Amino acid sequence: MGASEDLIDALVADLRQLRHDVGQPSFRELEIHARKVGNHLPASTASDAVRGRRLPKLTVVIAFVLACRHYAEEFKIPVPAKAREMYSWQEAHEKATLTLTAPLREDQVDALPRADHQPPRPHHGKHFWMPERQRCLYLLIGSGEVPGLGPILAPRDCKFMAAALQNTAPWMSVSMLINPTNQEAHKAVCHTLTERSELVVVHVVGHGFLNESARLSLPLRDSQEDNLLQTTLDLEGLLAQASHHSRERAVILIVDTGYAGSAIPQVPPGLEHWYVLAATGPRGHAYEWGGPAGRGSFTGVLAQLLQDGIPNCPYPMVTVIDLAQAAREIVLRRTSDYGINSQQVVTWSGSESIEALGLAYNRPT
Incomplete structure (x- = not known):
């Protein structure tokens, strides 16, 4: 497995873990809670994001994390620290993206x-x-x-x-x-x-x-x-x-x-x-x-x-x-x-x- 696959798998695994930590909301529920904080996250897109078939878009990652966070806050579930670290998600996505492109000569x-x-x-x-x-x-x-x-x-x-x-x-x-x-x-x-x-x-x-x-x-x-x-x-x-x-x-x-x-x-x-x-x-x-x-x-x-x-x-x-x-x-x-x-x-x-x-x-x- 190459470096790009490793980084993508790690990012997807973190998304799955975050969803688990906030009570395993359904993808339909994530779509609803994403909409409540002003994001567009169709249930099918949320599902694809944690299947690991390909690197999800940055907008999908951010919408997914914020939806999990809103879901936890609404149902009085302790919000994991990972759900508050928006910059770390962007950094992880950037590293995975860069490995997909060979360095330019x-x-x-x-x-x-x-x-x-x-x-x-x-x-x-x-x-x-x-x-x-x-x-x-x-x-x-x-x-x-x-x-x-x-x-x-x-x-x-x-x-x-x-x-x-x-x-x-x-x-x-x-x-x-x-x-x-x-x-x-x-x-x-x-x-x-x-x-x-x-x-x-x-x-x-x-x-x-x-x-x-x-x-x-x-x-x-x-x-x-x-x-x-x-x-x-x-x-x-x-x-x-x-x-x-x-x-x-x-x-x-x-x-x-x-x-x-x-x-x-x-x-x-x-x-x-x-x-x-x-x-x-x-x-x-x-x-x-x-x-x-x-x-x-x-x-x-x-x-x-x-x-x-x-x-x-x-x-x-x-x-x-x-x-x-x-x-x-x-x-x-x-x-x-x-x-x-x-x-x-x-x-x-x-x-x-x-x-x-x-x-x-x-x-x-």
Whole structure:
């Protein structure tokens, strides 16, 4: 039996054990209790999930666990600790998923699927420069303290990024939230997106989580495992909000979390100029390497590139695509050095209306 079969069998066995521990509810009962907490879990799907024929989808695993938990709470059955550890279920599913795909070779990385709207490489004479003296907003949200998860270096790397922007893009109006609550984060995002500006950048750093609807969200300081839809920052909804308040401006979403590639949407209606930069592919983890001065995350890499400049850049300013490509090369090198699966690949997408969006002055070494 291979590693993938072992991990799938272990995950399925844990689901069967959880169902047993809460009193062996029928699959029909699980369907009903899943519906009570806002999930869709047909009885046949719940049955298939514990038969072990194949790896169940993550949404099925989460719906199954939450249904068992709700069933136990309603019938006054002691809730097993395993039913409260939603992050551990996601981690187990991720490990099983990764074993189903052979690690990519270096020459295979460029063949990874990209979003449909990949911006073309800038050509000399065709620029979309943002006016330096116009109002440009940059919102940094760093979530390093989340219940049930270990601390990460998000707050520190956000400070590095803010300092780099101050040196290379002094016209940017930078605001930073460190370990905010859900209400604080939503308020800051809404305020930023409704301000009059030529450019808006929303940059989030932290643990990524695929919630019950398989939408990428950012767990925050007050996030609740049994109410993730209401207590996490919906990253996939950010561009939809930006579209509503576009006012003919450019919007950039930078996502430095696990599963960051899941935040790359289809072109938002009404938003003409936009980019999404993601630290990883849709199934990749976001790692911290503990590099020089601690700049070991994707955000730290971006900050270092802005601070040091990008060699051989043909323009006086670093464009969004130049920054993404340079960061991708560094991340690939570091993940390779640490023997990490190449699913952690910086990826990006954007509107075809922008060929070269200047983000900051280039300071080549």
